Amino acid sequence: xxxxxxxxxxxxxxxxxxxxxxxxxxxxxxxxxxxxxxxxxxxxxxxxxxxxxxxxxxxxxxxxxxxxxxxxxxxxxxxxxxxxxxxxxxxxxxxxxxxxxxxxxxxxxxxxxxxxxxxxxxxxxxxxxxxxxxxxxxxxxxxxxxxxxxxxxxxxxxxxxxxxxxxxxxxxxxxxxxxxxxxxxxxxxxxxxxxxxxxxxxxxxxxxxxxxxxxxxxxxxxxxxxxxxxxxxxxxxxxxxxxxxx
Amino acid sequence: xxxxxxxxxxxxxxxxxxxxxxxxxxxxxxxxxxxxxxxxxxxxxxxxxxxxxxxxxxxxxxxxxxxxxxxxxxxxxxxxxxxxxxxxxxxxxxxxxxxxxxxxxxxxxxxxxxxxxxxxxxxxxxxxxxxxxxxxxxxxxxxxxxxxxxxxxxxxxxxxxxxxxxxxxxxxxxxxxxxxxxxxxxxxxxxxxxxxxxxxxxxxxxxxxxxxxxxxxxxxxxxxxxxxxxxxxxxxxxxxxxxxxxxxxxxxxxxxxxxxxxxxxxxxxxxxxxxxxxxxxxxxxxxxxxxxxxxxxxxxxxxxxxxxxxxxxxxxxxxxxxxxxxxxxxxxxxxxxxxxxxxxxxxxxxxxxxxxxxxxxxxxxxxxxxxxxxxxxxxxxxxxxxxxxxxxxxxxxxxxxxxxxxxxxxxxxxxxxxxxxxxxxxxxxxxxxxxxxxxxxxxxxxxxxxxxxxxxxxxxxxxxxxxxxxxxxxxxxxxxxxxxxxxxxxxxxxxxxxxxxxxxxxxxxxxxxxxxxxxxxxxxxxxxxxxxxxxxxxxxxxxxxxxxxxxxxxxxxxxxxxxxxxxxxxxxxxxxxxxxxxxxxxxxxxxxxxxxxxxxxxxxxxxxxxxxxxxxxxxxxxxxxxxxxxxxxxxxxxxxxxxxxxxxxxxxxxxxxxxxxxxxxxxxxx
Ligand code: SF4
Ligand code: SF4
Numbered sequence: 001x002x003x004x005x006x007x008x009x010x011x012x013x014x015x016x017x018x019x020x021x022x023x024x025x026x027x028x029x030x031x032x033x034x035x036x037x038x039x040x041x042x043x044x045x046x047x048x049x050x051x052x053x054x055x056x057x058x059x060x061x062x063x064x065x066x067x068x069x070x071x072x073x074x075x076x077x078x079x080x081x082x083x084x085x086x087x088x089x090x091x092x093x094x095x096x097x098x099x100x101x102x103x104x105x106x107x108x109x110x111x112x113x114x115x116x117x118x119x120x121x122x123x124x125x126x127x128x129x130x131x132x133x134x135x136x137x138x139x140x141x142x143x144x145x146x147x148x149x150x151x152x153x154x155x156x157x158x159x160x161x162x163x164x165x166x167x168x169x170x171x172x173x174x175x176x177x178x179x180x181x182x183x184x185x186x187x188x189x190x191x192x193x194x195x196x197x198x199x200x201x202x203x204x205x206x207x208x209x210x211x212x213x214x215x216x217x218x219x220x221x222x223x224x225x226x227x228x229x230x231x232x233x234x235x236x237x238x239x240x241x242x243x244x245x246x
Numbered sequence: 247x248x249x250x251x252x253x254x255x256x257x258x259x260x261x262x263x264x265x266x267x268x269x270x271x272x273x274x275x276x277x278x279x280x281x282x283x284x285x286x287x288x289x290x291x292x293x294x295x296x297x298x299x300x301x302x303x304x305x306x307x308x309x310x311x312x313x314x315x316x317x318x319x320x321x322x323x324x325x326x327x328x329x330x331x332x333x334x335x336x337x338x339x340x341x342x343x344x345x346x347x348x349x350x351x352x353x354x355x356x357x358x359x360x361x362x363x364x365x366x367x368x369x370x371x372x373x374x375x376x377x378x379x380x381x382x383x384x385x386x387x388x389x390x391x392x393x394x395x396x397x398x399x400x401x402x403x404x405x406x407x408x409x410x411x412x413x414x415x416x417x418x419x420x421x422x423x424x425x426x427x428x429x430x431x432x433x434x435x436x437x438x439x440x441x442x443x444x445x446x447x448x449x450x451x452x453x454x455x456x457x458x459x460x461x462x463x464x465x466x467x468x469x470x471x472x473x474x475x476x477x478x479x480x481x482x483x484x485x486x487x488x489x490x491x492x493x494x495x496x497x498x499x500x501x502x503x504x505x506x507x508x509x510x511x512x513x514x515x516x517x518x519x520x521x522x523x524x525x526x527x528x529x530x531x532x533x534x535x536x537x538x539x540x541x542x543x544x545x546x547x548x549x550x551x552x553x554x555x556x557x558x559x560x561x562x563x564x565x566x567x568x569x570x571x572x573x574x575x576x577x578x579x580x581x582x583x584x585x586x587x588x589x590x591x592x593x594x595x596x597x598x599x600x601x602x603x604x605x606x607x608x609x610x611x612x613x614x615x616x617x618x619x620x621x622x623x624x625x626x627x628x629x630x631x632x633x634x635x636x637x638x639x640x641x642x643x644x645x646x647x648x649x650x651x652x653x654x655x656x657x658x659x660x661x662x663x664x665x666x667x668x669x670x671x672x673x674x675x676x677x678x679x680x681x682x683x684x685x686x687x688x689x690x691x692x693x694x695x696x697x698x699x700x701x702x703x704x705x706x707x708x709x710x711x712x713x714x715x716x717x718x719x720x721x722x723x724x725x726x727x728x729x730x731x732x733x734x735x736x737x738x739x740x741x742x743x744x745x746x747x748x749x750x751x752x753x754x755x756x757x758x759x760x761x762x763x764x765x766x767x768x769x770x771x772x773x774x775x776x777x778x779x780x781x782x783x784x785x786x787x788x789x790x791x792x793x794x795x796x797x798x799x800x801x802x803x804x805x806x807x808x809x810x811x812x813x814x815x816x817x818x819x820x821x822x823x824x825x826x827x828x829x830x831x832x833x834x835x836x837x838x839x840x841x842x843x844x845x846x847x848x849x850x851x852x853x854x855x856x857x858x859x860x861x862x863x864x865x866x867x868x869x870x871x872x873x874x875x876x877x878x879x880x881x882x883x884x885x886x887x888x889x890x891x892x893x894x895x896x897x898x899x900x901x902x903x904x905x906x907x908x909x910x911x912x913x914x915x916x
Contacts, residue, residue: 013642016650034642184627184634187510187729 002055002147002169005107006046006079007100007114007126008039010063010070024216035070038115040077042175044182045145046113047078053147056080058107060100062088068198075193076185082196088203095207097129102205104134109170111152116141116174127174137167143178248422254338254464261468268475269483275565276523279579281509284521285500286491293490296608300489306606309841310534313375317606319368320399323361324482330358330406331467333425338464341422352433355426359410359434366403369396383533391477398470405463408455410437411444417452424456484527485607491521497599497612497814498759501767502620502728511620511726514579515561522614526558528607535601535611540844541594545859548594550601550611556586557614583618592618593630594858597724597849599813603840616849619726632854633725640730644716645682646853655712657684657691661698666745667712674709676701677747679761681754682717683852683883689890690883696912697753697777703915704789708751714741718760725850735760739770753777753908755810755882756848762815776811778821778881778907785827785911792827792914803829804875806866806889807842808882821881821907828914833873835866843869847884863892870902877903879910 012031020027035043046057059079061067064086071082088099104112112134117124131138139154146153153166154173185193225240299305304321307314333345333354346354375381376392384392409418414431418424431438447455474482502510509517518526535550536542542549560582568578583589592615601611622628629637636646644651655665664672678701684694701708719734750772752758762774775783784790805825811817818839826832837843846862856862867889870878878893880886890904 015643015648016652018650032642181631181634184623184629184637184727186627187504187624188508190729191504 002049002053002110003108004046004049004055004057005104005109005112006039006042006057006059006074007112007130008043008059008061008070008074009036009115010034010061010067011036019216026215033066033070035073036115038117038175038177040182041177041179042113042115043074043077043079044180045175046111047183048180049111049145049147050078050080055110056108058082058109060085060103060107062086062096062099062203071198072190072193072196073185075196075198076190077183078185078189082198084198084200085203086200091211092207093123093125093129095205097126097133098207099203099205100126101130101133103201104130110150111145111147111170112172113145114172114174116176127172131172134170134172137171139165139167139171139173142173142175145173145175145179248341251339251341251423254335257464257468258335258339261471264472265475271565271569272475272480272484272523272527274569275561276520279516279561279565279568280519280523281516282519284491284493284519286493286521289494292494293492296492297486297490300606300608301486304606306604306608309604309606310537313381313532313534316368316371316375319361319364320372323365323368326354326357326361327365327402327406329354334463335467337425338423338460344425347428351426352429355429355433356435358406359436362403362406363436365399369400369403372396383537391479395470395473395477395479398466398473401462401466402470405459405466407437407440408459409463410434411441412452412456412459414438414441415446415452417447417449418456421453421456478529478531481528481530481607484524485530488521488524488528489608491524492608493521493610495763496602496608496610497597498763499613499616499723499728501732502624504729504732510624510728511622512614512617513581513583513621513625515557515564515582516575516579517617517621518557518614522610523561525609525614526554526561529554529558529609530607531555532606534604534606535609538600538604538841540596540598540600540846540862540865541859543843544862544865546591546594547588547858548591550595550615553587553591553611553615554609557582560586581621583621587618589622589628590858592622593633593854595849596809596844596846596851596862598809598844600809600841600844603813616724616726619724620728621726623726624729629725629727630854633727633850636721636725636850636853637727637730640717640719640722640734644734645686646717646721647682647686649686651716652713654685654715655680655710657694658698658710658712661695663698664709665712666709667714670745672709673707675707675749676709677742677745677750678708678710679718679750679752679754679757680710680715681752681757681883683887684753685715687883687887690886693753693883693886693906693908696906696908697751699912700781700784700790700908700915701751704784706784706789711741711745714745716741718757720756720760721850721853723760723764724848735765735768739765739768742770742772747772749773749775751775751777751780753881753883753906755808755814756884759810759814776815776817776820776881778811778824779817781908781911782820782824785824790911790915792911793916794828794830795914798828798830800876801829802831802833802874802876804833804835804870804873804878805838806835806845806870806878806880806885807839808880808885809842809844809848811881812842813840821879824907824911825879828910833875835869835873835875837869845880845882845885845888847888852884852887861892861895863888864896867892867896867898867902871898876901877905877910879905879907881907 010033012028013034016031017026050057057079059074059082061071061084063084067084071084074082085103114127127140128138139152141156142154143157144155150169151166152171153164156163304318307317336343336345373396376384412418413426414437419427474480512518533551539550564578595615597612599612639646639648643649664674680694684690716738717734719731722734723731750761758774758776761772765772785792803825805822843866844862845866846856878889880889886904886906893899893902893904
């Protein structure tokens with residue numbers, strides 16, 4: 001039996017975000033939110049571990065009204081229980097870790113799973129911060145997880161070598177995209193997910209936040225060269241690049 | 247009563263009993279096992295027509311001419327022989343009683359006599375086809391059954407002739423129970439000819455020959471009767487009913503009521519309905535479906551015949567177990583997916599409908615294959631990687647492409663097209679449904695632009711939905727994700743209703759089929775035209791003036807039928823008529839119209855890799871090359887993508903172009 005807390009994240013669908021043509025600021029209005037890709041891998045891994053060893057998967061998300069759709073997705077994939085923590089703003093990983101850490105403490109957690117970095121902020125700090133806040137080991141950048149009794153064994157591909165590391169419960173594991181291919185939830189589960197209650201809690205801890213003053217797409221002068229003829233292949237691309245670099 | 251009469255009577259009752267026993271078992275399966283209903287409509291007139299056409303006239307069999315003629319003669323001979331056999335057996339049981347007499351008897355015997363010879367020759371023909379020239383589609387399947395049944399037929403015919411010759415030689419006239427004694431020689435001309443060339447034998451010898459032939463004939467008949475329902479010859483009984491019960495819209499998918507149903511798709515034999523059971527019972531193992539399956543033809547293991555036959559065998563075995571032992575249904579009815587039906591095979595299907603088109607007994611393979619995909623996707627979330635990505639994109643972006651949906655109508659910029667997203671109150675007569683591929687794929691955007699040009703030239707007041715248009719749901723539907731398809735369709739139905747759409751034209755074969763045939767199940771009736779059909783009408787109404795261009799004398803054209811325009815909607819002639827308004831050199835490919843080879847993209851295959859065997863599209867391009875086509879004309883963005891790619895990857899770039907019907911017209915109406 002393994003009790004798993006999986007930390008998930010919502011983010012605007014980047015495919016549908018366009019910079020404002022005059023200010024360069026991303027226009028986030030009306031852009032649909034989605035379950036961030038690595039969070040999907042995290043849920044998938046948590047559910048796979050539950051299916052293999054038994055136990056319970058609890059998902060936790062920072063969110064708002066829109067987050068219930070995201071949580072339902074996690075439910076459909078197999079999460080058993082979910083908490084939306086509202087009222088938390090800010091961009092300070094230490095503070096985020098503190099709020100999440102407090103919530104995790106209140107839940108049974110043999111393993112805490114999260115993505116090794118999120119696609120929007122890309123700080124990659126959260127796993128470490130949470131581990132230190134909880135005072136438990138971090139097994140970072142896992143591309144596979146195995147459990148043996150109360151030992152968690154993780155494989156990770158580093159730049160030059162493949163490592164296997166392990167630690168005893170409770171641990172924080174941050175996962176990479178390679179760890180699995182998230183499933184397509186079966187319909188029965190999607191429908192049941194719609195009926196399952198979602199817990200919403202307001203964040204109690206506050207602190208200093210890092211505010212984003214400006215977030216602009218870098219100005220780029222594109223040449224807009226289109227390779228009409230794909231089959232001319234790399235040679236053609238190389239030729240054009242050479243010419244352009246002159 | 248004579249002793250022999252009693253023996254014949256007992257034998258006949260036993261054979262009929264065995265026959266009925268098996269039939270009752272099969273019907274019991276069809277009543278007790280299924281948990282779904284076929285939802286058939288009465289449509290008596292259509293059904294009678296079907297039985298006359300496809301049973302009595304054997305119409306679908308002639309799609310394979312050689313085999314068709316052979317079978318039709320066998321079938322008609324069989325009917326004629328039924329009259330003879332009834333008379334033969336009744337006279338044997340009640341000597342002196344005759345079922346038929348007078349003119350009727352003379353006509354019946356004449357027919358039987360001719361057909362007995364025809365059937366005998368036919369048997370020889372069949373033996374040659376099967377074991378001599380070894381026709382591919384027969385290979386590897388129940389050779390014993392075929393051999394056994396052909397022997398029974400041959401023996402039946404031979405003994406008929408022996409008895410007839412003895413009658414003509416006046417040997418049987420005093421034997422009780424002999425038949426046809428009042429006929430004149432010319433009523434049975436073949437037997438008469440035989441009698442005149444065969445040496446005469448003595449009455450006493452003739453007597454022994456008579457009884458030997460009599461018993462062999464009677465026994466043969468009884469074995470035949472008892473054997474039929476246990477073999478593939480069950481089709482003799484099941485096929486006529488299967489044709490009678492056939493659905494009007496074969497291969498058209500039906501919605502799932504997610505509120506009520508709990509078993510999604512087809513996992514095991516319980517998930518097929520009784521009409522499907524007749525499909526399984528009616529299969530003759532003829533292999534016509536597999537012989538025309540594009541997947542099978544290009545070296546994939548998918549064989550629609552095996553799909554049907556495997557489920558049939560599973561059904562027979564599990565049905566037996568359930569009938570004799572009863573017990574827990576979940577234990578007995580194990581899934582058919584995985585074993586015996588391979589998952590890869592289910593995913594190899596392009597839903598091209600060639601199998602359905604060819605099947606002489608009107609079996610619907612496609613809906614079963616999709617139902618099994620539904621089982622995998624809806625119950626287990628299992629699908630090839632590419633299908634999962636496809637699903638995600640449709641879910642997230644409303645199209646198979648991970649592209650911002652707000653850019654959907656960007657291709658129309660500067661073309662002065664009424665976009666209902668931008669001007670919702672605009673007046674228009676026809677909605678041009680663009681479809682995802684023509685909206686986002688560069689090559690196919692050219693087709694969309696051509697359609698716009700044509701509609702404008704013909705002064706058609708049309709509009710597009712712009713970014714309100716979403717995927718019709720077809721790719722999700724045919725890859726088994728009915729849940730997602732259901733959402734897409736319902737959303738589109740809302741949009742169509744909100745925009746008061748009644749008349750639609752579309753350039754996509756798949757959108758065409760969905761909107762025309764499948765949206766009605768979701769509460770909207772639309773008048774839907776495929777663009778080729780619509781353009782053809784514009785030309786014949788003189789709204790368009792098509793001019794030849796210089797290159798027309800040099801170009802050689804051929805037309806590739808998109809499955810969802812051709813087989814699904816029987817639109818074969820309109821696109822050809824359009825092409826023939828300008829094409830001077832035109833030639834059909836080897837496989838065309840109802841037999842056309844798929845491009846390989848349907849059933850969601852456009853988004854999947856084709857790893858097994860060779861590419862279907864390559865085979866199709868070869869066929870186009872074989873007739874020396876310099877321009878392959880088509881009428882579907884899926885076909886365009888596949889064929890254009892095949893043209894390039896097989897090194898035919900220089901000598902061949904792929905063009906949509908609309909592009910060719912657009913360049914000839916300046
Ligand atoms: S629909 Fe086409 S690809 Fe699928 S089994 Fe039938 S013939 Fe083969
Ligand atoms: S399904 Fe139809 S075409 Fe295929 S083998 Fe059976 S009877 Fe023949």
